[in-house]
Every structure is written in C-alpha cells, then in structure tokens.
Amino acid sequence: MTFTPIPTLADSLRADFPILNRKVHDRPLVYLDNAATSQKPLAVLNTLQDYYQGYNANVHRGVHTLSAQATDAYEGARDKVAQFINARSRQEIVYTRNASEAINLVAYSWAMNTLQPGDEIILSVMEHHSNLIPWQFVAQKTGAVLKFVELSKTQEFDLSHYQTLLSEKTKLVAIVHVSNTLGCINPVTEICRLGHDQGAKVLIDACQSVPHMAVDVQAMDCDWLVASGHKMCGPTGIGFLYGKLDLLRSMPPFLGGGEMIADVFLDHATYADLPHKFEAGTPAIAEAIALGAAVDYLTQIGMDSIHGYEAELTQYLFQRLGELPELTIYGPTPNAQGTNRAALASFTAGEVHPHDLSTILDQAGIAIRAGHHCTQPLHRHLNAQSTARASLYFYNTLAEIDQFIAALQEAIAFFGTVFA
Template identity: 50%
Template sequence: MNIQDIRQMFPILNQEVNGNPLVYLDSAATSQKPVQVIEALDQYYREYNSNVHRGVHTLGTKATDGYEGAREKVRKFIHAKSTEEIIFTRGTTTALNTVAMSYGHANLSEGDEIVISYMEHHSNIIPWQQVAKHTGATLKYLPLQEDGTISLDDVRQTVTANTKIVSIMQVSNVLGVMNPIKDIAKIAHENDAVMVVDGAQSAPHMKIDVQDLDCDFLAFSGHKMCAPTGIGVLYGKKELLEKMEPVEFGGEMIDFVGLYESTWKELPWKFEGGTPIIAGAIGLGAAIDFLEEIGLDQIEAHEHKLAKYALEKMSTIEGMTIYGPMDPEKRAGLVTFNMDDVHPHDVATVLDAEGIAVRAGHHCAQPLMKWLKASATARASFYLYNTEEDIDKLVNGLVKTKEYFSNVF
C-alpha cells in the first residue's frame, strides 16, 4: 500500500488550514483517524449501541462480542499470554496511575526505591511522587547521557537491591530516544524489582512483544495509534494483577455486594468499574486491524526514513538546535527543536499560518526541559501518513519564520 493510498484513508488531511493544505506534524500528541475507525464507531452507535456483559438481548450480545473481541485483538497486538492480562482504561495516564496506586501502595514501604528517568512524561512521574509520599519510598532518577540516551551502566548503578519498581518510557515524546527496555527489565528483575513500561509513544509505531521484553506492566493509549480518545490499555502479568486490589469501585467490577463487604470479579473485569469504554474499545480494535494490515515493521521503517530526512534538512538551518541523538537509528519519528531568539510558541504560530501543525511547549516533561536548559521547545512528529514533502514544507516554513523574526528585530 503506497503512501498516497494511506493518506486518502484519513479524511481530515484533505483540507486547507489558513489557505494552505494541512500538514499535520503533531501525531505524538494525537494521531488522526482513518475511515475504518470512524466507520466502526458509526456502526456501533447506529446499529448495536448497548451496554455489555449485563443483558441477554441481541444488541447487548453483539456489543459484548465487539468489546471483548477488541480485547483479544489487543492481546495479539502486544503478544500477551491471556486476555486476562488486558485491562481497558481511559489511557496511558490512568493505566500508570492504576499500577502506582494499586501495586505501588501495597508493595512499597520506607527504604524502598522507585527508579524512573529525567525524560519521563508527567504521567510517569507524578503518580510515583504521590506513592513515594504516602509510603515513604525514595524516588530516584536515572541520569541521561549528553545526547539524552540511557546508559545500561547507569541503570546497573542506580537500580539496587532496595529498588522495587523501575518505570521507564519505551520512546521519549521529546527526544525520540528508543530505550533498551528488554535490557533494563533484565537488570530490574535481577534486583527483584518489577518493570513498568510507558508505551504511549511506542505502541503506535513499532511491534511490541511483552513476553519478549519481559516487562511486568505496559501502558499505552488508543488515540495516538489511530483509535478514538478516551481508550487505553494496561497490560500486566497475570500473577501480579491477581494480587492487586482495584482502585475504582462500583458496578461491573463486583462479584457479590453485601451491606458491609463485597467481592470482586475475576480478571480483567475487576479493574473495569462502571460502564466500560465500549465504543472506544471497538474503535481501538478497528485501529489495530488497520495498523496490522499496513504492517508495524513498514510503519517503523517509514518513520525512520522521515526522521533521517528531517534531521538532514533541519540541520542546514542556521541557529537550529535539535534535541536528542542525531543518529536516526537511535530515534523514533519525531524531531524536537528550538530556533535562536525565537520562542517555540512563535515558531508554531507562524507555521500554523502556513497550514503546518506542530507542538510547542514543555510537552508534559518539565524535568526534562530543565535538564535540556530550555523552558519550552517545538516538536514535529511523524506518522504513517506523513511524507518527505511534508518535511520540505516544514523546513520552508522554518526558514520563513527565521526571516520574519530577523526582520522584526
């Protein structure tokens, strides 16, 4: 399937913004949705909208089949052993909070350590800060190399016999760094710690095999991988999930409710309180079908090609600072940058006038911004529907931005 055929599947790309064809370079924030996903949502609401698990009528049965069928698609997508290990959540944030509040609170105490890195998204920092405050555990940070990568030697020095949890993003949403999760998990397990992986920026772009990685938990969101907003996944090893308590209580997740005591359903439903995210899960299932039809290997290769092209072109602009490794083989499909004397919000505003959508700000990574000695940055992120022509337009827009502010000042 060629790139133009793929682009035609995304209706939102066929429009103009500020009089220019849309160039969407903000997929790390949220991806666009193909017609297959839009139609799956439309079909659910038009033809079999119903609650799941509760009714025996035809619509309820069809909705349940769609919802649980999506769970099986997720299981295959990340190569989990069982659907009991797949929990639907609102997104990566909720999934990471569930691990922190359930597993963390039950298994941490004073003197224990939680290890994360400076590159983490706030969703993989704040929950651990809160757990550390409540349990007396110590929060430790892995140092970064000059190019923003993680050294396994540093991991070995930082993770100790007191470490109980290591939680690291697989791909940085700012630096584009692809972390050696399998190796880090091995070091964590050698110290009897569990490995938590933030897969928000990896699951949409590359094949993930949780059994091969040997991670204990994996969290990711649907909206970054062509699925609707409001749906995400927490994978956890069955033996760990079985020992964990739910963090949200109410209908759907119960087995028996008495006046003073209640019991929970079996996995995975004990973690899915209330009416679940039915349409979102069905949409996620359709997105997985779409991505697998194209091929995750092909998507990853396409994005590496775009990243290499962008690094080459953007590096020619005088005054350009690019963050993260300059070796395209060490990064995913995004480039975060700053231009001398031009605030990233101004960069994004000028680019928007050209119809080019990029992200500007701290990217929910303020500790990393401090490490980079930058208050904010601009970011262009690529996906399966982007082209080298998009990057050419970005580079031309950046040159115009530089010229505009040079003339102003």
C-alpha cells in the same frame, strides 16, 4: 527485511484519513503533531458510527441481541490488543481511559499497598509527567525514595548510570520506551532484565512506541506496560494496561462499582476475575471497539513496514533540519538502521520562542507542537524553557517535510528581521 519505499506507503493510505484533505488558513493541512495525537482512519470513524447506529447497548449483563453484539465486539477488541502486543492472555489487558489512568492504577493498587519506607523507585529525567507525578504521590504516602537515571552524552538513556542506581532496595522501575521530547528509543528489554535481577518490578510507558513499532511484551518481559489509543489511530478516552496475569491477580481493585464485582452484600463484596476487576462502571464501549478497529488497521499495514518507513522519514527530516544552522535539535542523531530514535524532532531556534514559531507555521497550514510536552524536568535539565516539536506518522510524506522546512526557514527569517 524489505520495506515499502517512500512515498508509496503514505500515498496508498492518505485517502483513509479524511482530515488530511482539509485546509487551515486556506493552506493544505500538514499535520506534524502526531506525538500528541494521531489522526483517525475511516475504518475507525465508521466503527464508531456503526456501534451507535447499529448496536448501541451496554455490555456483559444484557441477554438481548444488541447487548450480545456489543459485548462480542467489546471483548473481541481486547483479544486484538492482546495479540497486537503479544500478551500471553486476553486477561492481561485492562481497558483504561488512557495511559495516565493505567499508570495510576498500578500506583494506587500495587505500589501504595506494597512499598515501604526506604524502598526505591527508579525513573528517568526524561519521563512524561504521567509517569512521574503518580510516583511522587506514592513516595509521599509510603516513604519510598525516587531516583532518576540521567542522560548520556548523546542525550539518551544512560544505561551505565541506571546500573549504578539498582540495588536490593529497588522495588520498581518505571521507564518510557520512547521519549516524546528526545525521540530516543530506550533499551527496555535490557532495562527489564537488569531490574528483575535485583527483584524489582518494571513498568514501561509505551505511548510513543506501540503506535510506531512492533512491541512484544513477552520478549520485553515487562511486568506492566501502558499505552493510549488516541496515539495509535484510535479514539480518545481509551487506553490499556498490560500486566502479567499473576501480578494483576494479586493486586486489589482500583475503583469500586458495577462490572467489577462477583457478589455484593451490604457489608462486603467479592470481585470479578480479570480483567473486569479493574473495569468499574459502564466502560468506553464504542471507544474500545474502535480501538480494536485501529489495531486491525495497523496490523494490516504491518508494524515493521510502519517503523521502516518512519525511519526513512526521520533520516530525511534530520537531513533537512540540519540545513538550518539556527536550530538546536535535542536527542540523538538517527542512525542508518532507525533503531535509536523515533520519527520526531524537538528543537529551538535561537531567541525565537517556540510558541511564536508554531503560530507562524500554523498560518502556513502546518501543525506542530510547542511547549514543554509534559516533560518540564527534562526541559530544565536541557536548559530549555520550551521546545518546538515536529512528530511524524506513516501518513506523512517527504513533500510535507519540505513544506515544513520551507515555512520554518521563512519564520526564522521573519523573526531575524524583527529582532535585528
């Protein structure tokens, strides 16, 4: 497959993102914090404005023109999300505030009502806190046991260790698709197959994959998948849960209130069909519609083109980082095909604290992340209190990587003088 070459893809799209034109400390912004949140194109910003200026109304129950228009746009966005990840049915897409809420929905609706003492939940040591803490709650309430897949020698998901943990006691496997710290792309299709062979359900945290590569839930055969809109050019406050239709139908409501009901009596109620059973109250209407616009935008570019371009960016990023002997870079080295890791790099620079590095880089207009990236157990496993992280998206360029490396070299040299 032929991908758009560097730097054409980014150059052709950067004008769509007004924020990329701003300056920080009188320096042009170089935004390398995309794993935390992505920037928003005009297509998304204009969609938000169009809703509030043109047809702001509540959805579903209104019969007037504005409500009908809002409902059509809101539900149309659901169709777009379903198609984007190749769900079998639009009813398999449940809007949530974010991926964290989507995971909690599964934890409280399915796991709390299904798991028994001694049942086992398999996670990995690289999980984001959002895919760890809800399962800690479940284990505490149900008596289920948590087990953790370790890292391989290349700091990737250890598939062999995973296989040794699986047994007839395994009822749930919940694994991240792409680690937000290590950048490794986990073999989720094989993870799902092996889990299903033991009769387990499988949830995939796709926050760092859905924005960057083609994701096909039918081919993957996961039972649930979660993602956040703000990492895929959409607004904050909107995410989604994908779940297999029969499985979602078997799960009780997570929250009660308006929208999720069929008939209500003083002492009982019946519930709406999917997906509305899990969408209590007035939803994030504008945000959902704008998420649909983000999906349109990404689809127009092409997820294969995005992934191919980012694979080339990743190769160059690691080439340049490799020129700095002071750095320890975590996660696997990218392969030539770009199939083993995403476009991010977490690193440390000797005794220099990542927060200090980030602060100095900010003075040069370069935005990176520093901290534990909501993966404290993983950082303990790596014997690193925190790391600095540069994460790329399709609107980043080779020139921005060069600017980042030059500023990073200056920062390391500065602290080397301070510590001397």
